[in-house]
Amino acid sequence: MAGIRLPPEDSDASQARHPVASDLISDDDRSVAADSWSIKSDYGSTLDDEQRHADASEALSAVNFRAASDYSSDKEEPDAEAEQSMLGFQSYWDSQYADELANFREHGHAGEVWFGADVMEIVASWTKGLCSEFSQGQLSNHVENAITESAGQQKEFSNWSVLDIGTGNGLLLQELAKQGFSDLTGTDYSEGAIDLARSLVAREGLTYIKFMVDDILETKIEQRFQLVLDKGTLDAIGLHPDGTVKRAMYWDSVSKLVAPGGLLVITSCNSTKDELMEEVDAYNQRRNSPSQGNEAGGEQEPSRLTPLFRYVDHVRTYPTFMFGGSVGTRVATVAFQRIVETS
Numbered sequence: 133m134a135g136i137r138l139p140p141e142d143s144d145a146s147q148a149r150h151p152v153a154s155d156l157i158s159d160d161d162r163s164v165a166a167d168s169w170s171i172k173s174d175y176g177s178t179l180d181d182e183q184r185h186a187d188a189s190e191a192l193s194a195v196n197f198r199a200a201s202d203y204s205s206d207k208e209e210p211d212a213e214a215e216q217s218m219l220g221f222q223s224y225w226d227s228q229y230a231d232e233l234a235n236f237r238e239h240g241h242a243g244e245v246w247f248g249a250d251v252m253e254i255v256a257s258w259t260k261g262l263c264s265e266f267s268q269g270q271l272s273n274h275v276e277n278a279i280t281e282s283a284g285q286q287k288e289f290s291n292w293s294v295l296d297i298g299t300g301n302g303l304l305l306q307e308l309a310k311q312g313f314s315d316l317t318g319t320d321y322s323e324g325a326i327d328l329a330r331s332l333v334a335r336e337g338l339t340y341i342k343f344m345v346d347d348i349l350e351t352k353i354e355q356r357f358q359l360v361l362d363k364g365t366l367d368a369i370g371l372h373p374d375g376t377v378k379r380a381m382y383w384d385s386v387s388k389l390v391a392p393g394g395l396l397v398i399t400s401c402n403s404t405k406d407e408l409m410e411e412v413d414a415y416n417q418r419r420n421s422p423s424q425g426n427e428a429g430g431e432q433e434p435s436r437l438t439p440l441f442r443y444v445d446h447v448r449t450y451p452t453f454m455f456g457g458s459v460g461t462r463v464a465t466v467a468f469q470r471i472v473e474t475s
Contacts, residue, residue, distance in 0.1 A: 298365030302329030
């Protein structure tokens with residue numbers, strides 16, 4: 133089942149004042165927003181871990197699986213402001229990571245593990261297996277030698293260049309390091325997140341993991357990576373009032389970061405596997421639409437007639453539950469391959 137839905141675009145949305153941190157944040161609001169957005173685990177929290185998971189699970193169910201009667205025709209339209217979230221604004225994350233960085237310096241806590249430590253471990257181990265299969269040529273219909281060539285003739289997955297966008301405290305990259313990956317880079321638009329991530333890898337002796345401040349929607353990175361991961365960043369982008377436009381910008385940016393033949397692994401609590409596949413299909417179609425052709429309005433280049441991303445696989449081991457006669461999971465992790473374009 134899908135998560136929070138964005139309302140139709142409002143023509144006045146672009147005229148709205150960009151909220152500042154003082155408008156958005158209180159300690160209570162931050163706690164409620166964070167718990168309602170993802171199932172979390174903690175490294176060093178004084179709170180009971182099982183209770184945190186139970187509270188977050190209950191909040192997720194309330195947000196992500198609203199009963200159909202809540203949208204019946206005799207009710208008013210859902211409040212647009214209620215369906216958006218402070219989690220779509222950088223000011224929220226700057227405040228969040230300022231607090232987590234201060235907490236680390238005072239108590240040594242690593243901070244939150246968004247979606248939970250169990251999900252993070254599943255993502256890392258599943259991704260390792262997927263990359264290993266690609267390296268060994270075990271997956272059918274993948275582009276022969278595409279990843280090998282972009283990795284400088286290194287077939288072993290551990291040598292792949294890896295980028296984690298919206299890395300936060302960088303704990304996913306630490307988990308990938310445990311799985312054998314060594315060329316690891318994390319980016320986040322919050323300087324506080326990057327400062328925290330650097331402090332944590334220094335404490336763990338993993339200083340070969342690189343971090344930099346970068347906004348995925350306006351990325352300055354020119355390198356292409358064999359593996360790009362997103363755990364919650366697309367979700368947060370979609371919660372901005374201009375989420376529809378920003379999600380389109382996201383795909384334009386990501387397409388420039390994934391090496392030809394490389395993999396994009398997205399983990400979401402706000403979209404199902406099928407919805408992510410539909411979003412990729414929509415991007416492929418938009419990219420190949422006549423409006424994207426040459427300025428003369430002539431024929432499109434042959435390479436632009438090919439989908440840029442194709443579905444590869446998804447995690448099947450997340451716990452499932454029944455709701456309204458449908459079976460679903462609270463988290464979806466889906467892998468897409470960037471197709472090698474031919475001239």
